[in-house]
Amino acid sequence: xxxxxxxxxxxxxxxxxxxxxxxxxxxxxxxxxxxxxxxxxxxxxxxxxxxxxxxxxxxxxxxxxxxxxxxxxxxxxxxxxxxxxxxxxxxxxxxxxxxxxxxxxxxxxxxxxxxxxxxxxxxxxxxxxxxxxxxxxxxxxxxxxxxxxxxxxxxxxxxxxxxxxxxxxxxxxxxxxxxxxxxxxxxxxxxxxxxxxxxxxxxxxxxxxxxxxxxxxxxxxxxxxxxxxxxxxxxxxxxxxxxxxxxxxxxxxxxxxxxxxxxxxx
Ligand SMILES: C[S@@+](CC[C@H](N)C(=O)[O-])C[C@H]1O[C@@H](n2cnc3c(N)ncnc32)[C@H](O)[C@@H]1O
Numbered sequence: 001x002x003x004x005x006x007x008x009x010x011x012x013x014x015x016x017x018x019x020x021x022x023x024x025x026x027x028x029x030x031x032x033x034x035x036x037x038x039x040x041x042x043x044x045x046x047x048x049x050x051x052x053x054x055x056x057x058x059x060x061x062x063x064x065x066x067x068x069x070x071x072x073x074x075x076x077x078x079x080x081x082x083x084x085x086x087x088x089x090x091x092x093x094x095x096x097x098x099x100x101x102x103x104x105x106x107x108x109x110x111x112x113x114x115x116x117x118x119x120x121x122x123x124x125x126x127x128x129x130x131x132x133x134x135x136x137x138x139x140x141x142x143x144x145x146x147x148x149x150x151x152x153x154x155x156x157x158x159x160x161x162x163x164x165x166x167x168x169x170x171x172x173x174x175x176x177x178x179x180x181x182x183x184x185x186x187x188x189x190x191x192x193x194x195x196x197x198x199x200x201x202x203x204x205x206x207x208x209x210x211x212x213x214x215x216x217x218x219x220x221x222x223x224x225x226x227x228x229x230x231x232x233x234x235x236x237x238x239x240x241x242x243x244x245x246x247x248x249x250x251x252x253x254x255x256x257x258x259x260x261x262x263x264x265x266x
Contacts, residue, residue: 009075012049014213018206019257022199027144027259030195031115032060034261035142039064041110044134046070046098047117051080054091057113063089068109070096071117098127104134111135113142119174124182132186132266141187141264143179146172147194150258154211157246161238167224175260187264194260201253204243210255211239 019027037043037057045054048069058067069091071077080093096102098114099122112131121127131141150172158166176192184190201207215222215235226232247253 009079011213011216018210022201023197025197028056037061037065041065043067043111044109046114049076053113053115058089067091069093072097102130102134106133107136108134110139115144118143119145119179128183128186135266139266143262144259145175147258147260148172151255153255157242161242164225180262183262183264190264192262197257199255204247207243207253208240
């Protein structure tokens with residue numbers, strides 16, 4: 001199944017910023033506690049975007065791991081490379097399309113990670129097969145993504161505002177089922193971990209910023225719900241009206257991110 005999806009850097013960075021500003025828990029701490037990347041390791045971060053996870057591991061290992069970040073968005077790779085330069089880090093950011101053969105030898109990496117990305121793969125067996133191939137024996141794969149119960153309140157508000165069917169999200173609809181099972185079928189050992197982050201919005205504006213950074217036409221995930229900029233603005237207006245009612249009723253808007261982390265060993 002080909003998934004038509006793009007991630008504009010402004011939307012991705014907006015969502016990351018909102019998670020950090022309004023969240024109660026820190027996903028970076030959870031990730032590091034789970035993986036404990038070590039100096040000397042070879043790490044591949046697939047769908048690295050602007051480099052969030054790659055920089056996290058670089059900080060954690062004090063620049064002593066050999067990190068490669070791969071993404072198919074040149075816009076995001078440019079952002080990552082600019083930050084790499086600014087920090088004086090030695091991460092290798094390079095083009096990688098996870099629907100194609102990875103450009104690495106067999107048994108190259110100790111750790112292969114992918115945060116909120118690789119589950120958009122068209123052929124899960126092929127892509128996770130590639131991750132398995134490039135890992136060393138005993139190497140680990142870590143894939144994070146939304147669980148089905150993720151952001152329930154966000155979807156409830158959109159449902160109440162529109163009465164429309166929410167398009168299936170490639171991540172949350174497949175994470176526990178297809179994605180976990182595919183990895184489990186390829187790797188020797190597979191575990192599912194869970195992370196929860198309550199985002200508390202004291203006003204409607206940051207919630208709507210989050211909605212805009214999720215539903216934007218360029219991401220192509222929500223386009224069944226609107227046709228062109230006029231309909232998009234009308235849709236946002238309806239969502240804003242419901243969010244305002246909920247805020248008046250409850251005094252705040254609380255959206256819980258429920259994230260799964262699949263950790264597998266080759
Ligand atoms: C939600 S972003 C996550 C980025 C980053 N891992 C993070 O945590 O900030 C999803 C990423 O997957 C990338 N992506 C989507 N399809 C891809 C593909 N076929 N090959 C490589 N990267 C892809 C997008 O460009 C984007 O950077």
